Amino acid sequence: MKPSRRHRLGGLALASPPLILVAVFVGFPILVALAYSLGQVGGLNSTIGTIATEQSTVDAWYKVTFGAYRTVFADPRFQRDLVVTVLVTLATTVIVVVLAWGIALYVRLSDSWVAKILSALAVVPMFIPVVIASWAILTFYAADGFLRSIAAHVGIEAPIWGYTITAVVIGLVWTNLPFATLMVVSGVQGVPDALIEAARDAGASIPRTVVSIIAPMALVPTVIAGTFTAIGTLGAFTVPYFTGPNAPKMLGVDLADYFQSFNLPQSSVVMAIVIFIVASGFGGVYVWANYRSAASSGRV
């Protein structure tokens, strides 16, 4: 069935409302913000440009300045927070993917009660709003929290994790676990039984089967889980805002501070763009993984 030209345009018309919405309220503001970060303070940026302090500006539409970027990158606080943000993102992503794989393998290879409980537990955070989760995690690991209380009962002085980067990683792992687990479980479940049995009959051990058969076939869902976790973590605000220390902060919190508290919106926008560029790197991996899977099953 060859779609007619009218049919194709009809499809585009039906698909356009969310595209237009995103173009107007996401794409366009990002372009305006990009122009602002390069020194343009006319047009839509005139309000923000009038209120803001310490801006790098240009006097004509065709000029750009990288002054704002130089200022931000020269700021030792930003340098430190960028490193911390990337490290927290990597740690969170690795922990989430490892946990999701552990649970997925249990579910795939064993039908015990352990598998059922694990998969149910991993989805619980999806049922809880992030604001509450952050607050709950903070109180749990605080100076007078559960961890320290129980340790005190057995005579150990446990560390205070509330308001530390450790608490931020714990909170981000907590909130990202359900999505990653659902993705990886779905991918691992999709590996046909026949392939696993064949490998086992040929004498492959469980770890060997996992590495050679299951892992390659569940690669795409794993990459999707990892990229979504990484992207969500890079720009995270609520979890680090509630559970994190005053210094170092994650960039998501920094850019809110620079905008609201320090009245430095240009620096704030520069940080948002830096996060976006790093996130696009992760996003590229996601697109590549999807394309690869589409190509290998003949859908492109």
Place this chain on the structure above:
Amino acid sequence: MTSLPTLPATTTPTTSDTTAPSTAALPRTAGRGRGPARLVGPVLSVAFVIVLGLFVLGPLLWLGVRAFATNWTYPNLMPDGWTLQWWNTVFQDPNLQSSVVLSFQFAFVTMVVSAVLCLPAAYAFSRFDFPGRRVFLIGLFATNAFPRMGLFVALASLFYAFNLMSTFLGVVIVHVLGTVVFMTWIPAAAFSAVPRSYEEAARDAGAGRFTVLRKVTLPLAMPGITVALIMSFLASFDEAQGTYLVGNPEYITMPTQMYSLVLNYPPQVAAVFSILLAIPSAVLLLLVRKHVMGGQLAEGFQIR
């Protein structure tokens, strides 16, 4: 490039429960005798369950108990006494009450607006092959890659220009933006999973295009659509930062209220409020739990 609902080997059957394929199809030998439970030992399995259980549920219980506590002295594992006074505080505070009502209003309006805008698009992404289809589908995803907080900062200029600051519409726009990806991707995957042969059979039997959509396609795609509807209701219900930046001080929803509660009220009040805020999420997600776990969500995030 076609959008035919070819289900590749790496896909779970979308309609079945997560645990179903492994328990039903896997032979006993793989399930019991050589499973990882045997490999790493039952002790480690139980330890894994306890640690994960403590990690996931511990903070929630620790916070939940606080809502009924008079006071709590470190390092006791239980509060000093029990009371319901904090619930009274919350129910008698008009500010807190209005934020509860407002949260439900925004969530409902967001869900409806998002569905009206995105469901036809989801159908188009699944059933039509138009130029730039895949690029657009990935373009929607870019809304996730730009940090939320940065987007709200960028939106501020636009909202001032359009007079959308501190308006109901402004808040709804911010909320809908957070739902576009779910509302397009998950139903699109659900539509793609409906076999075309069913639709063609109905067409051959004389049904018109809209009858086919109404009687065949929509009912079969309903689980995915329901998951998307509930996810977007909850996305709106949970949204705090954008609501604060755009809606403040006119529109204070429950999650936004949480930010100030934590700072200005005793911790027990924040605990009560947390429970109230978590109930709708938990109830709604329990309703669609089977479909979420069964792969509707996972399916939606694999671009076809």
